[in-house]
Amino acid sequence: MIDHTRTDVSLRVNEAFHRLSVDNRRTLLDLLREDLGLTGPKKGCDHGQCGACTVLCDDRRVLSCLTLAVAADATAVTTVEGLAAEGELRPIQEAFVRLDGFQCGFCTPGQICSAVGMLAEHAAGWPSAVTAGDAPDRVPELDETEVRERMSGNLCRCGAYPSIVRAVLETAARQGGAA
Amino acid sequence: MSPEPAPGAVGASRPRIEGPLKVTGAARYAADVPLPDLAHGWMVTATTSRGRVRDVDASTALAMPGVLGVLDHRNAPRLDQGAGNYFGPDGSLQLLQHEVIPYAGWPVALVVAETPEQARAAAAALRVTCDAEPHDLDLGLEHPAARPASTAFGPEADTGDLDAELAASAVVVEERYRTPEESHCAVEPHAATVWWDSGDLYAVDSNQGAFSVSEVLAALWSIDRERVHVRSEHVGGGFGGKGACGPPVILGSLASRRFGRPVRIVMTRAQVFETTSSRPPTDQLLTIGADADGRLRAVRHRAAYALSPLAEYIEACTEQTKVLYAAPAIRTQLVAVPLDVLPPASMRGPGATPGSFALESAIDEVAERLDLDPVELRLRNQPAVGPVSGLPFSTRRLVACLREGARRFGWAARDRRPRSRREGALLIGSGVATTSFGAGVFPSTASITAETDGTFTVSVGASDIGTGARTALTAVAADSLGVGTEKIRIRIGDSDLGAAWGAGGSRGTTSWSFAITEAAKKLRENPGDPAGPVTATVDTTTMIDFRPGGERQTFSAVFAEVAVDPATGEVRVRRLLGLFAVGRVINPLLARSQVVGGMVMGLSMALHEESVRDARTGRLVNGDFAGYHIASHADVPDVEADFVPDYEPQDPSGFNGLGEIGTAGTAAAIANAVWHATGTRHRVLPVRLDRVLEPGRAAVREP
Amino acid sequence: MREFAYRRAARVSDALTAVAEDAGARYLGGGTNLVDLMKRGVEEPTRLVDVRRLPLDGVQVAPDGGLVVGATTTNSDVAAHPEVRRRFPALALAVLSGASGQLRNVATVGGNLLQRTRCGYFADLSRPCNKRVPGSGCAAIGGVHPNHAVLGHSEHCVATHPSDMAVALAAFDAVVRYQTLDGAGEIPLSRFYPPVGDRPDRETALPPGALITAVVLPGSAVSPRxxxxxxxxxxxxxxxxxxxxxxxxxxxxxxxxxxxxxxxxxxxxxxxxxxxxxxxxxxxxxxxxxxxxxxxxxxxxxxxxxxxxxxxxxxxxxxxxxxxxxxxxxx
The missing domain is CATH 3.30.390.50 (CO dehydrogenase flavoprotein, C-terminal domain)
Known part of the structure; x- marks a missing residue:
């Protein structure tokens, strides 16, 4: 078989179906930003060290900067642009605005996608480093310590952490876990 | 105290105007703007700290797919060498203009290609050879090249008879404090999208002041400033690191001119660390003499910071020593040491942040030596007027910050003996620090147009790097026009909006709001023809009193509680409280976010941050977010911040800036808390676990 | 990053063949380390063989009370598995102590074992490194090394292994199962990582082209504690x-x-x-x-x-x- 350096990929992004040819080197982040014009996911470090590029891939939060676009073939991706209907805000987004869970806003799309994925993980009973020592049948209660540990993959240099934690906890309490 | 302001938009908590854009991903930053025919640039940087580029062999790179070309010092368009910054000519702007390498990370070439992947691959294939020369990166007060720092920000202090006062003191503390090189670490890497059209230069750039960037670009290209158009609508953090005309916009202008296409350059995270500015390391010596009752007799503050020969810069570490305490003798000596370092720049709380670590640690040591409560020691030494200037303070609410902070923190219950509080094997301690940061105003222009539909368009060359300026200025405009905020449409972040100070020095909001209030006044005085839109434009240059009859300062008191595991050296901040006196607060919700953010950066500085370089090459060995640690969610407690009632009489609206002061003071409060917990004084930042670890310690929860 | 070809393997045998065909081929799991190193130019594969969707995921309870953890099981799924948490709590804790939620959601067990060191000199192409370029020297020994090795290092390399998961696996006497075109094999974790010696570039005892298929955790009375x-x-x-x-x-x-x-x-x-x-x-x-x-x-x-x-x-x-x-x- 002849080796090609480009590959055709098909994926669903924010409910829209896309089929395109990509350079095998292209990351999912660059596919979203450069090919699809979805610039909500941000490139803060491009090496999996900041979390600004977080998107949901088949409903799990992942770092799009370390995901090759070719490897994301046949997946369903949700970016921050796809979390709510046009002109509306999802509860977590509304809480971020009202409680001022951001300042410059650059890490925010990643924080919000991460929070959505994290609350689903918690609802599924997944442990964190804070609670893994507990009995496996116990669903860990979501408190500040839990949220901080589970959100630690999203750096915020503006230091909006306390407001982010508040927004996540409030959303979890209001929505019974769904962000 | 203050003229009671009429109720209005100012003083009310409101979410950010651009909030919905930021939480939905719709806010576009410098690397997000779509453009047809866009080419991508990739920087290649020097790996030695000093030397010369011998050759850039682009033969392989040029043959690679999609590569448009390679720029280096031999073929790049020429720039004007006189271009500079606030202080004068700035050699760090002269990119690809000569073969000299002034620091590790200096851009030596730019590859331009059709896609970012192609540009990166070609950059990796470039063969750059350099002749390295011996470098010097060792900062110290005694460095033979040390020379007095520029006094552009004001003269050194030298009041009273220092030697006599020290000789008469009951205790004298003399200690040395060091802070490392630190990196701004805005999560948005520096980026620019640049193009030329009919001789005009256009840029969407990530910076803290679009107007000043346009001035520098105009100087570099020797064209009229009006022909340079810089937009910076949303900026992903700056903290001082984006105050200058950055490498992406300069290199982008070169490449776009050369290849006749729009060019986007997004710096890699590693390049942001090695090529953009940093907070310089400092070496400080504090000598403080005091009477047995805690009255200070003498304060001497000597400080050295690293400077690049490329440009002048002042890390004003000694400023607070001229402001915070009354003492018969005060002497400051600030020296700059030219080294082969990354050119330093202001980083949140410039000068004050490293300076207050030294001063407020030393004051804590005086309290320790006198067995006096550190809050009480500070209260006993409050000056009635500027201790060096002799001028009255226009407002000084530091005592209120200290007393209110102490009350909320529960300070009175603290046992001041070190190592006196334990929880299991954890050692618990608390600490305090106070700070000041100079406030003021710089010239700006603002225009307000009364539209025919009853709304107002406010245009000011302001920059919102996360400060909330857009929202704050809307409130200011609404109140000055006597209308609701819904009537205000604000335009910022564009050099075409006129001259304006950038977001920096805690002077952005005061400078812009001054221009807006004056423009509103002018508009109300000259309503004009109501049939058409009427515009009033104001330039505050001639309205500003740069020699006011009083010291204009903001103040804070920061309280910290830490838990230390002596077996591992791990330090966790459990509580952090800041009380701030920053004039009248425009928007408490956003103002609180900003000072909390500043304290979080101070926490990060206290425990984590340090640029580490290999002495042999001068190269960073931790130049990414996995190596240079900034505080994560898990490191940060529920930080509390509040404002004491205050009003700045030198400002027409009672405002002062608050961007910087949150960071200053926090590191000292935390280091003092670590001393209180462990009994060990940490005079070198960060308070790393290997410095705290007590060998042979019993373990937590030992049976 | 150099251009490379990409294949997604549908079967283990396809993956083994695809890697055997090309000396510059690498398996791609979650990619959280490999893609990072490719961007830095440290890894320059000519072909990536994506094994992430091979049917090698899942956690099975073995007759001895131990567990068999499939190589493509994500770190998150390992840590969240009730039997892992019950029988090997240190493993769940170790996995959860590493990286972040996002990374653990894609990082695989096999890839975790094969992580490269985070020594800064290993990733700095301008400096010598015996792991990256055998025989070039070690920049860390005379350089900055506060987070380097104190045990088992040599004059050729002082780098540390970055995995948290592997530390727990070492404590539990885990065994690594792999497959080659010649058949299946097993290596105890105690022999999986050879001593540094004079070949720090030889990081595992896996035969060339081998694909890790599972990690076996023997049952024991001590592991739940x-x-x-x-x-x-x-x-x-x-x-x-x-x-x-x-x-x-x-x-x-x-x-x-x-x-x-x-x-x-x-x-x-x-x-x-x-x-x-x-x-x-x-x-x-x-x-x-x-x-x-x-x-x-x-x-x-x-x-x-x-x-x-x-x-x-x-x-x-x-x-x-x-x-x-x-x-x-x-x-």
Whole structure:
């Protein structure tokens, strides 16, 4: 078989179906930003060290900067642009605005996608480093310590952490876990 | 105290105007703007700290797919060498203009290609050879090249008879404090999208002041400033690191001119660390003499910071020593040491942040030596007027910050003996620090147009790097026009909006709001023809009193509680409280976010941050977010911040800036808390676990 | 990043063949380390063979009470699995102590074992590194090395292994299963990472082209009584300075079984066998733990800038053992 350096990929992004040819080197982040014009996911470090590029891939939060676009073939991706209907805000987004869970806003799309994925993980009973020592049948209660540990993959240099934690906890309490 | 302001938009908590854009991903930053025919640039940087580029062999790179070309010092368009910054000519702007390498990370070439992947691959294939020369990166007060720092920000202090006062003191503390090189670490890497059209230069750039960037670009290209158009609508953090005309916009202008296409350059995270500015390391010596009752007799503050020969810069570490305490003798000596370092720049709380670590640690040591409560020691030494200037303070609410902070923190219950509080094997301690940061105003222009539909368009060359300026200025405009905020449409972040100070020095909001209030006044005085839109434009240059009859300062008191595991050296901040006196607060919700953010950066500085370089090459060995640690969610407690009632009489609206002061003071409060917990004084930042670890310690929860 | 070809393997045999065909081929799992290193130019594969969707995921309970963890199981799924949490809590804790939620959602068990060191010089193409370019030298020894090895290093390399998971696996006597075109094989974790010696570039004992298919955790009475504790420069999302995976089984006031493995101190997860021997059959006292911790670090040879790791590791071993001794099962 002849080796090609480009590959055709098909994926669903924010409910829209896309089929395109990509350079095998292209990351999912660059596919979203450069090919699809979805610039909500941000490139803060491009090496999996900041979390600004977080998107949901088949409903799990992942770092799009370390995901090759070719490897994301046949997946369903949700970016921050796809979390709510046009002109509306999802509860977590509304809480971020009202409680001022951001300042410059650059890490925010990643924080919000991460929070959505994290609350689903918690609802599924997944442990964190804070609670893994507990009995496996116990669903860990979501408190500040839990949220901080589970959100630690999203750096915020503006230091909006306390407001982010508040927004996540409030959303979890209001929505019974769904962000 | 203050003229009671009429109720209005100012003083009310409101979410950010651009909030919905930021939480939905719709806010576009410098690397997000779509453009047809866009080419991508990739920087290649020097790996030695000093030397010369011998050759850039682009033969392989040029043959690679999609590569448009390679720029280096031999073929790049020429720039004007006189271009500079606030202080004068700035050699760090002269990119690809000569073969000299002034620091590790200096851009030596730019590859331009059709896609970012192609540009990166070609950059990796470039063969750059350099002749390295011996470098010097060792900062110290005694460095033979040390020379007095520029006094552009004001003269050194030298009041009273220092030697006599020290000789008469009951205790004298003399200690040395060091802070490392630190990196701004805005999560948005520096980026620019640049193009030329009919001789005009256009840029969407990530910076803290679009107007000043346009001035520098105009100087570099020797064209009229009006022909340079810089937009910076949303900026992903700056903290001082984006105050200058950055490498992406300069290199982008070169490449776009050369290849006749729009060019986007997004710096890699590693390049942001090695090529953009940093907070310089400092070496400080504090000598403080005091009477047995805690009255200070003498304060001497000597400080050295690293400077690049490329440009002048002042890390004003000694400023607070001229402001915070009354003492018969005060002497400051600030020296700059030219080294082969990354050119330093202001980083949140410039000068004050490293300076207050030294001063407020030393004051804590005086309290320790006198067995006096550190809050009480500070209260006993409050000056009635500027201790060096002799001028009255226009407002000084530091005592209120200290007393209110102490009350909320529960300070009175603290046992001041070190190592006196334990929880299991954890050692618990608390600490305090106070700070000041100079406030003021710089010239700006603002225009307000009364539209025919009853709304107002406010245009000011302001920059919102996360400060909330857009929202704050809307409130200011609404109140000055006597209308609701819904009537205000604000335009910022564009050099075409006129001259304006950038977001920096805690002077952005005061400078812009001054221009807006004056423009509103002018508009109300000259309503004009109501049939058409009427515009009033104001330039505050001639309205500003740069020699006011009083010291204009903001103040804070920061309280910290830490838990230390002596077996591992791990330090966790459990509580952090800041009380701030920053004039009248425009928007408490956003103002609180900003000072909390500043304290979080101070926490990060206290425990984590340090640029580490290999002495042999001068190269960073931790130049990414996995190596240079900034505080994560898990490191940060529920930080509390509040404002004491205050009003700045030198400002027409009672405002002062608050961007910087949150960071200053926090590191000292935390280091003092670590001393209180462990009994060990940490005079070198960060308070790393290997410095705290007590060998042979019993373990937590030992049976 | 150099251009490369990409294949997604539908079957293990396809993957093995695709890698065997091209000397520059690499398996791609979650990619969290490989893609990072490709961007830095440290890894330059000519072909990536994507094995992430091979049917090698899942956690099975073995007849001996142990577990078989498929190689493509994500770190998140390992840590969340009730049987992992019940039978090998230190493994769940170790996995959750590493990276971030996002990374754990894609990082695989096989890839985790094959992580490369985070030594800054390894990733800096302008500096020598015997791991990256055999024979070029080690920049870390005379350079900046506060977070480098104190045990088992050589004059050729002082880098540490970054995995948290592997530390727990070392404590549990895990066995790595792999497949080659010649058939299946197994390597105990104790021999999976060879000593550094003069070939720090030889990081595993896997035969060329081998694909890790699973990790086997033998059942044992001590493994449910286990903990993982990690010390790092910040509270989360950072690599270990020193970490300890330990298990302790106290019966009738005597140590029946004990396991101790250290992370962040050596080129591989460091099983402290002789220290375990000190404690086995002894009473679980503070003095005993001290002696045990001293023994674990008795061969330590710290570098000029990382001597603190020795007392830190000692203290941490004592802390974790004390914590385990105080649990209900062990009292």
């Amino acid at each position: 286990s903990r993982y504790r990690k010390v790092r420069e910040r509270a989360s999302y950072a690599f270990a300075i020193v970490s300890v995976a330990a298990a302790l089984d106290v019966r009738d006031g005597v140590v029946h079984d004990v396991r101790i493995a250290l992370g962040g101190v050596a080129s591989r997860p460091w099983r402290a066998g002789s220290a375990e021997a000190v404690l086995r059959g002894a009473r679980p006292t503070a003095d005993g733990f001290r002696t045990c911790a001293d023994e674990a670090l008795s061969d330590a040879k710290p570098l000029p800038d990382n001597g603190y790791k020795v007392p830190l590791a000692r203290n941490l071993i004592r802390a974790v053992l004390a914590e385990l001794a105080a649990t209900e099962e062990n009292r």
